[in-house]
Amino acid sequence: MTIIALEMPGKPRVFARGWIRFLGLSPATCLLVFFFALPMGMMIGMSFHNPSSQGVSLLSYSRFFTDGLSLLGFWRTTLMSSLVAISATLLAYPVAYYLARSRGRWRSIVFAIALAPELAGVVLRTYGWLIILEDRGFINDVLLHAGLISSPLPLSKNLFAVVIGLTHVVLPFAILSLTTSIQGIDDNLERAAQILGAPRHAVVWHILLPLSVPGLISSFLLSFTMAASAYATPALLGGASFKVLATMISEQVLFYIDWSFAAVMANALLILMLVISYAGIRFEAGCRQKYQSVAGGMK
Amino acid sequence: MSAIDVELISVSKSFGPISVVTNIDLKIPKGEFVSILGPSGCGKTTTLNMIAGFSAPSGGDIRIRGRSQVDVPPERRNIGLVFQNYALFPHMTVAENVAFGLRMKGTPKGEIGSIVQSSLRRVHLDTLADRYPRALSGGQQQRVALARALAPRPSVLLLDEPLSNLDLKLREAMRAELKEMQQELGMTFIYVTHDQEEAMAMSDRIVVMWKGAVAQQGDPGSIYGDPQSTFVADFIGKSNILTLREVTSTGTAWDASIDKCDIRLRATRGKGDARYCVIRPQDIQPLVDDAPVPEDFNVLRGMLKRVINLGASLEVLVELAPEIHVSVLVPSAGSDALPAPGQQLKLGIRACALKLLAD
Amino acid sequence: MNRVISALFWCALALVIAFIALPIVVVFAASLSPTGDVTFRPWEWTVKWYFDLASERWLGPFWLSVKIAIVVSVVSGAIGTVAAYVVAYEKFAGSEVVMAALLSPLSVPQIVKGVAVVLFLSVIGLQPLLGTPALIAGHCVLALPFVVRMVATSIANFDCNLFRAGQILGANQWQRIRFILLPAIKPGVLSGVTFAFIISFNNIPLSVFLVRPGETTLPITVINYLEYSLDPVMAAVNVASMAFILIVIFSFEKLGGFSAQLHGGSK
Numbered sequence: 001m002t003i004i005a006l007e008m009p010g011k012p013r014v015f016a017r018g019w020i021r022f023l024g025l026s027p028a029t030c031l032l033v034f035f036f037a038l039p040m041g042m043m044i045g046m047s048f049h050n051p052s053s054q055g056v057s058l059l060s061y062s063r064f065f066t067d068g069l070s071l072l073g074f075w076r077t078t079l080m081s082s083l084v085a086i087s088a089t090l091l092a093y094p095v096a097y098y099l100a101r102s103r104g105r106w107r108s109i110v111f112a113i114a115l116a117p118e119l120a121g122v123v124l125r126t127y128g129w130l131i132i133l134e135d136r137g138f139i140n141d142v143l144l145h146a147g148l149i150s151s152p153l154p155l156s157k158n159l160f161a162v163v164i165g166l167t168h169v170v171l172p173f174a175i176l177s178l179t180t181s182i183q184g185i186d187d188n189l190e191r192a193a194q195i196l197g198a199p200r201h202a203v204v205w206h207i208l209l210p211l212s213v214p215g216l217i218s219s220f221l222l223s224f225t226m227a228a229s230a231y232a233t234p235a236l237l238g239g240a241s242f243k244v245l246a247t248m249i250s251e252q253v254l255f256y257i258d259w260s261f262a263a264v265m266a267n268a269l270l271i272l273m274l275v276i277s278y279a280g281i282r283f284e285a286g287c288r289q290k291y292q293s294v295a296g297g298m299k
Numbered sequence: 300m301s302a303i304d305v306e307l308i309s310v311s312k313s314f315g316p317i318s319v320v321t322n323i324d325l326k327i328p329k330g331e332f333v334s335i336l337g338p339s340g341c342g343k344t345t346t347l348n349m350i351a352g353f354s355a356p357s358g359g360d361i362r363i364r365g366r367s368q369v370d371v372p373p374e375r376r377n378i379g380l381v382f383q384n385y386a387l388f389p390h391m392t393v394a395e396n397v398a399f400g401l402r403m404k405g406t407p408k409g410e411i412g413s414i415v416q417s418s419l420r421r422v423h424l425d426t427l428a429d430r431y432p433r434a435l436s437g438g439q440q441q442r443v444a445l446a447r448a449l450a451p452r453p454s455v456l457l458l459d460e461p462l463s464n465l466d467l468k469l470r471e472a473m474r475a476e477l478k479e480m481q482q483e484l485g486m487t488f489i490y491v492t493h494d495q496e497e498a499m500a501m502s503d504r505i506v507v508m509w510k511g512a513v514a515q516q517g518d519p520g521s522i523y524g525d526p527q528s529t530f531v532a533d534f535i536g537k538s539n540i541l542t543l544r545e546v547t548s549t550g551t552a553w554d555a556s557i558d559k560c561d562i563r564l565r566a567t568r569g570k571g572d573a574r575y576c577v578i579r580p581q582d583i584q585p586l587v588d589d590a591p592v593p594e595d596f597n598v599l600r601g602m603l604k605r606v607i608n609l610g611a612s613l614e615v616l617v618e619l620a621p622e623i624h625v626s627v628l629v630p631s632a633g634s635d636a637l638p639a640p641g642q643q644l645k646l647g648i649r650a651c652a653l654k655l656l657a658d
Numbered sequence: 659m660n661r662v663i664s665a666l667f668w669c670a671l672a673l674v675i676a677f678i679a680l681p682i683v684v685v686f687a688a689s690l691s692p693t694g695d696v697t698f699r700p701w702e703w704t705v706k707w708y709f710d711l712a713s714e715r716w717l718g719p720f721w722l723s724v725k726i727a728i729v730v731s732v733v734s735g736a737i738g739t740v741a742a743y744v745v746a747y748e749k750f751a752g753s754e755v756v757m758a759a760l761l762s763p764l765s766v767p768q769i770v771k772g773v774a775v776v777l778f779l780s781v782i783g784l785q786p787l788l789g790t791p792a793l794i795a796g797h798c799v800l801a802l803p804f805v806v807r808m809v810a811t812s813i814a815n816f817d818c819n820l821f822r823a824g825q826i827l828g829a830n831q832w833q834r835i836r837f838i839l840l841p842a843i844k845p846g847v848l849s850g851v852t853f854a855f856i857i858s859f860n861n862i863p864l865s866v867f868l869v870r871p872g873e874t875t876l877p878i879t880v881i882n883y884l885e886y887s888l889d890p891v892m893a894a895v896n897v898a899s900m901a902f903i904l905i906v907i908f909s910f911e912k913l914g915g916f917s918a919q920l921h922g923g924s925k
Binding site for chain 1: 659660663664667670671674675677678679680681682683684685688736737738740741743744745748750756759760762763765766767768769770771773774775776777778779780781795796798799802806818819821822825856860862863866867877880881884885888892893896897899900903904907
Binding site: 186188192193199202206207211 | 352376
């Protein structure tokens with residue numbers, strides 16, 4: 001009996017005929033074209049349209065840039081998202097480090113707790129924060145009863161509440177992102193620093209933090225984009241006095257029925273997101289090159 | 300008597316109910332090149348981690364230069380460690396990597412530069428001081444790791460299979476360099492490896508570990524020539540291991556009966572409770588039929604089953620009895636004297652080449 | 659000094675974990691609150707608010723959400739799996755562009771997607787589609803990139819030599835897909851389907867624009883309610899909703915090794 005050993009390059013094709021590929025892609029294509037691409041195109045077109053006149057018009061755009069409220073909304077969105085991104089990244093770090101470096105039963109528990117809120121849904125968590133921060137809510141209740149304050153602290157329906165609520169919403173993603181990033185830092189590096197005489201704080205300062213920078217920035221950008229496009233949390237925790245782009249857009253569509261203006265704001269939000277996402281992608285590519293793991297053949 | 304640099308006293312380590320290292324006793328004098336040799340899972344890496352301080356022993360004590368290290372964290376043990384994957388800091392240049400230990404020690408800035416330079420010169424990398432690790436080859440990275448570990452002048456250097464990621468030629472070259480460096484510095488090197496050739500080539504002493512305990516320790520010659528267990532006999536070099544049915548002493552020598560056949564062999568060294576007989580393939584010689592046989596030779600007859608050409612030598616598989624096979628190593632030049640497969644062959648083994656072992 | 663750093667670390671970890679758990683614990687406690695006000699008196703707990711869950715005002719939206727989520731997960735699961743297979747396995751010129759196109763909805767905020775769909779439907783006169791059909795389509799667009807990504811990862815981990823093995827043993831292309839590929843990518847597909855279900859069920863920003871009076875999903879109903887009052891019934895609804903999701907995930911896990919996906923590789 002003859003035995004032949006083969007090593008075959010490339011992937012074996014399952015379907016000889018190429019048209020099957022297009023058949024496979026057509027449902028997805030139809031769905032995306034009809035319910036995504038066309039609507040998006042139409043929305044962009046609508047922003048250049050003025051309800052009171054025909055043809056192309058920049059009226060809505062000029063309104064966006066001159067109207068104090070819309071600019072304020074844009075500014076608020078950016079400010080809120082930045083604050084959320086910073087706090088989410090900071091809070092995520094200890095958890096991410098723990099998840100990246102530990103093993104065993106406790107790790108699974110912490111992992112579950114860190115991600116579970118995502119399953120609870122945005123509403124449940126936002127509602128929870130409402131209960132905690134409201135004038136008649138938990139914190140104020142306790143402080144009033146203890147006699148430490150005489151009237152409720154305004155902890156809700158403002159930037160503060162929205163930032164806290166959104167940080168909570170975004171946190172599981174920040175944790176996941178940072179965990180992956182820290183796992184990419186060879187844990188022998190910390191040991192190498194230790195054996196060379198570095199006490200814990202020096203290991204953190206000289207080795208851990210510099211190598212975490214790419215992950216921290218990634219997490220920041222991810223949290224920023226998620227916060228900027230959030231709707232339910234700013235709506236519930238911000239109330240009528242704290243409006244961001246997302247809530248303003250919905251107002252324009254559902255109450256004022258000014259679709260052109262809504263489209264402009266939607267475009268503004270979209271552009272903000274795309275710019276930040278793009279910055280993130282370029283940054284990540286650059287970092288991967290610079291900090292790529294230099295393990296000697298293995299990790 | 301030279302000072303003892305590293306001492307392990309009844310050191311053991313368990314993870315829950317699983318015992319990974321059991322009762323290790325080691326005394327390593329200053330300036331010795333010691334290899335801890337064993338297959339994967341034998342506990343050598345765990346032992347290394349305990350000496351370095353990354354893992355605390357479950358029992359026993361570790362002393363470095365006489366001082367117990369029980370509560371001393373790794374950063375205060377003044378030990379060097381070359382990692383298997385080098386662990387060079389990717390965000391620092393070669394020079395900054397090497398300088399790191401000196402900075403941590405508090406060496407004055409003015410001196411750091413010159414110490415770094417001389418460390419790099421010692422490993423022939425002084426021209427690459429400003430490169431980043433990712434721009435270096437595997438061999439160069441390995442040397443940076445070495446320079447970095449040695450720069451702060453530790454009392455002991457630990458090496459965790461540092462050559463395993465290099466290709467063969469480079470590995471052999473580095474072996475010589477490491478040995479030279481160790482002798483020049485007069486520093487104690489503790490070298491962990493699973494490669495017995497490496498250990499034999501470089502060490503003053505080999506500690507063979509198996510299943511969490513020390514199987515045997517000694518200089519390379521005695522480890523090879525005088526194995527105390529079948530494990531060591533088989534792990535270091537190759538051995539034929541035959542199970543014994545009974546062993547009797549004749550006063551001057553020992554008579555060993557091989558199990559499952561009626562072969563009896565005479566050995567000069569042995570013990571009453573021996574259960575195995577170990578013979579190195581090169582100690583079995585094919586004999587020409589008519590030639591006279593010296594007195595201390597055991598003579599056996601068997602059937603030649605197969606010859607495997609290894610290049611410089613031939614491995615001859617001989618069946619002495621049903622289910623009893625031995626491997627004989629013969630220089631390639633002797634291939635003409637061998638009969639064809641299936642034919643009978645006469646073999647001779649010196650009595651002193653037989654080892655009778657209890658386990 | 660090392661001890662200080664260690665202590666700080668463990669404190670920080672504990673505080674963050676507490677922060678994460680806090681609102682959930684609070685809502686859970688609120689659902690058991692004795693009075694119409696949301697207060698914290700553990701010694702007077704009651705489950706009476708949970709009985710309100712059986713009323714039509716909650717059950718209606720709940721079933722609608724479930725129906726929509728089922729349709730969405732099946733449809734996007736099927737479409738996404740097929741598309742992922744074509745792009746990830748049968749590579750062709752431009753497959754990277756196609757993959758980027760399939761994942762493109764991810765970069766657009768849900769609000770923006772919702773506005774776009776609502777405007778589009780109104781302008782081309784397909785307003786009657788608002789409500790359930792639009793919700794289903796909108797959620798599918800939302801879920802598709804996730805399904806595609808998860809299935810594509812599973813396919814990337816698939817050893818294509820298995821196909822050759824099947825071929826030489828006599829299987830034709832449909833048999834190879836059915837008996838070799840599908841079982842291997844089952845974890846990826848199931849993860850995608852589960853994810854699609856959860857995304858659809860819990861969705862708010864997109865759905866805000868696509869609902870119609872009488873055809874509202876559960877989360878939207880809850881939000882509308884929350885703008886007026888904070889009563890414990892809301893808490894009960896939320897807790898029940900979360901319990902439901904957990905049951906769904908658990909069932910999917912039993913069905914097919916969803917956690918295998920988390921740990922990498924097929925079951």
